[in-house]
Amino acid sequence: MAKESFDKEIQFLRMLSLAGGAYSRQQFAERLGISVHTYDKTLRNLKEMVTVLQQDLTTEQGTELSEWLRYNYYESADPLLLFLFRAKSLKETESIRLTLLLTALQSEELTAKELHDGCCDQMPADSPLPDEKTIRGDLKYLEEVGVIVRVNEKRPYRYKAANELLDQLTDDELLDLFDYVDVIANTQIPSVQGYLLRDTLKKALRIRDILPEATETHRYKYHYHSRILDEAHLYTIFGAIKQRRTIKFLYLSPKKGMNYTSQNTNPLFERESAGITDSLLPLRVVYDHQYGRWYLIGYHSRTGIKKLRMDGLTQVEEGEPVEEEEFAQRLQQLEAQLEYSWVTDTNRAVKVAVRFYNPSRSGANFIRERVEAQGQWGTITEESDTTFLYEITVNEIFEIKPWLRSFGSSCEILEPRWLRKQFMEEWKEIKSYYESL
Structure with missing residues (x-):
């Protein structure tokens, strides 16, 4: 695709x-x-x-x-929309060819010429036959990604499928590995590569006739589809950061209500693009757990540090390389601006002081545990048996505000005073919704 x-x-x-x-x-x-x-x-x-x-x-x-x-x-325990990654990975002819190569290498060691002959014999009648150069290119690709290994050092090279890890594991060890990958793929980000590995392990379990029920011990459900879909651009951006390259893209601002615009490849139907074609030196990728969004932060030649929501990125391509010294300078500049950023905000720093109330009932103190887990660099000071203070210096309050609001009556804003007044007005408005009719 x-x-x-x-x-x-x-x-x-x-x-x-x-x-x-x-x-x-x-x-x-x-x-x-x-x-x-x-x-x-x-x-x-x-x-x-x-x-x-x-x-x-x-x-x-x-x-x-x-x-x-x-x-x-x-x-289904599988995340929705992941089927798109499986379906788009290869062209149809590549998919058929690589399937034939991997199938042949499962049982024996073969040379490129032997694989070429076998592939030509088994290709569908309506598909073009590959030449030996194409097969060698496929083998090089499969070797780079670790799917196959070369078994000798002298020509002609012989190849075999890299199944040693799975073959050497017992059934219990393979189940343990599957459970580990399952948990990590569903709880860490980025996750698409983990899901694809999870599928491979599930197939290996199926080959050993291990019942499907053994793999369905956990089910994770997602409210934010961007977590899966926006990873399509993630590795292109990571590659550009690693190679110190700019990226070119078409940006469709989520605020404008336009989700996609086609490329003007047909002059008869050419029209003005609804998005903005631009380039950027990518520096950081940030994931916002509160809203399930990916953000790209980079340096723009005209506007300086720029932040973009990744759900608005389309047609992403690598651009020109930059000097290592320039990249380090831009990254240092960004890190200074993000020092007190809750997610991506780079505005002025504000000190926030909050009093949290511990749960009245006995048992786990989920308020304290959540503040410790999510409070980032904020400090906690014991105040009494029922309350504790939380203080943090953060860039503006727009990004931390939803987190504080989510604690409801267990959270009291102390500073700044204007933020305390904002919360008071919001709770009064909410109270009015529940007044007796």
């Missing part, structure tokens, strides 16, 4: 997940910035992916993609 097409599928699934069947075809297409014809074509492609990757769906569940998303939310 082409890069532009993957951007479109990401935004399509994001809207489908959040809105379900609330939009008509025309409204959906307008929001995405595509034609109704393109909408229908994209929907067909996604349904084909679902059909291939979810073989157990009934005809009724496969009819409407939105119904499939709703149905599988509680029926």
